[in-house]
Amino acid sequence: MTAFGTLLTLVGLAAAIGGIVWLIIRLIRRGSKNIPGMTVGAGIVAVIVGAVLVGESSSTATRSAPVPTSTRAPTPTTTPRPSSTPRPTPTPDLATMPFDQLTQQASRITYDDLFRNNEQHVGKVVYYRAVLLQVLTVKTDSYQIRAGVSLDEPSRSDPVYLHYVGKRLLEDDDVEIVARVLGLVTYQSVLGAKITIPELKVIQAHPLLAGGGK
Secondary structure, eight states: OHHHHHHHHHHHHHHHHHHHHHHHHHHHTTOOTTTTHHHHHHHHHHHHHHHHHHHHHHHHHHHOOOOOOOOOOOOOOOOOOOOOOOOOOOOOOOOSSSSSHHHHHHHOOOOOHHHHHHHHHHTTEEEEEEOOOOEEEEETTTTEEEEEEESOOOSSSEEEEEEESSSSTTTTTTEEEEEEEEEEEEOOOOOOEOOOOOOOOEEEEEEOOOGGGO
């Protein structure tokens, strides 16, 4: 109950009591024979007035100010961080790699497999021992070479066509080569016949010393 409601209740009670006292005084002065009936009537009136005032004060007390609803602050959204792009692994420079390490990484493919299934080996890095059958100088330190290759000892019976850039090589040199398979190439012989052989691009070439040493 609020202070205003309490005040109304006290005023109502005071008015009822005052009315009753006033009626009693009037009745005593007049000496009326209807004192009990009038007293009851006055009491009823006083009760009704008090009840009305009390009811008003109760209704006033129940009218409370609206409770303000709490407004939730918006939840901040986190901005997704862009995922970091992995850096590509640098490709090793085969031309500057130590030759022993390079030969370990190179594939060993027989000449028959290289020729017969050439499409399956294009792009592969391969190792051979070779004897140079013909050396053509294209420009300084750039050569086109026909060589016989083998996985063991140099052989003249299994020819390949080499593209080579580097220190000068001569015919009949025995060398170790690491090269990349390019495919097949067809050329015309001196007699006019067309000959097809495997084509390689030399990455590194090292001379073989007498007895097969480097």
